[in-house]
Amino acid sequence: MNITHILCPTDFSEASSHAADLAVTMASAYKARIAALHVVDASVVVPEFGLATVGSIDEAGLRALRARTEAGLSAASRAGIRVDVFVEVGPPAARILDRAAVLPADLIVMGTHGTGGFQHLVLGSVTERVLRKALCPVLTVPPRAQATSRLPFRRLLCAIDFSESSMAALQFATSLAEETDAKLTMVHVLEWPWEEPPSPRLEDLPVEQGAALAEFRRYREKMAATRLAALVPAANRLSQPPAVRLRSGKSYVQLLDVANEEGSDLIVIGVHGRNPFDMMLFGSTANHVVRRASCPVLTLRR
DSSP states (O other), X not given: OOOOEEEEEOOSSHHHHHHHHHHHHHHHHHTOEEEEEEEEOTTOOOGGGTOOSTTOOOHHHHHHHHHHHHHTTHHHHHTTOOEEEEEEESOHHHHHHHHHHHTTOSEEEEEOOOSSSGGXXXXXXXXXXXXXXXXXXXXXXXXXXXXXXXXXXXXXEEEXXXXXXXXXXXXXXXXXXXXXXXXEEEEEEEOOSOOSSOOOOGGGSOHHHHHHHHHHHHHHHXXXXXXXXXXXXXXXXXXXXXXXXXXXXXXXXXXXXXXXHHTOSEEEEEEOOOSHHHHHHTOHHHHHHHHHOSSOEEEEEO
């Protein structure tokens, strides 16, 4: 995996500060440079930074914002990582996406509140729009107070549904595990008809129906286990053999459960499709995982 440019938007919040720490970790692993970006919303007047009129900012305000943006990535400078600082005025999501395209960015790292839905994201609809529309992978980071992850990453969790996007996610997760000497776990979730308890016991169903359903479940589990096992050799260059987990139930519930059980420092998940409906949801499983995870989540779209 080749990562040379990492874009790290900041709004000077605590969550953005935590995201900056992870941006430094990723830049160190891949010998990448960081573009730190602060966007002044053109609809907001900020007199203390010299934003006298909507859409304009004076030189003193620009210098102050650049200095504060640069200070947020001081750890990168101390580590010898090159940091480019940008301060722009305009719609934040559009400016972030534009800057990502111009660099071009190989990864965007940004913070979230991580609870209750996108209306509670630190950058609000900004983060949601970036997740939906970014052409590169996006690493969303919960606030430090809620985070259970450690730096550098030691335990990675990759969601596998055998789609093209999840294969891209596995490639990324394998690359990162190799760079950081982390333990990689691959998880596949079988979506079973009954998601919430109480589910009917097979023995309570009519005999023929119960037998057929049990056989179908065994078949699906065997096929999934075989396909997962076939992916292990692709990650055999890792110092620690990847683990394989097969779960049944609702995908996002099971992924979060495994992440909690294993103390995962990062979840890597592929996102399907680019049609308008897919982009609106950016993948329902990824949607739920990003909202609820206590560790960073890296989403890739194919």
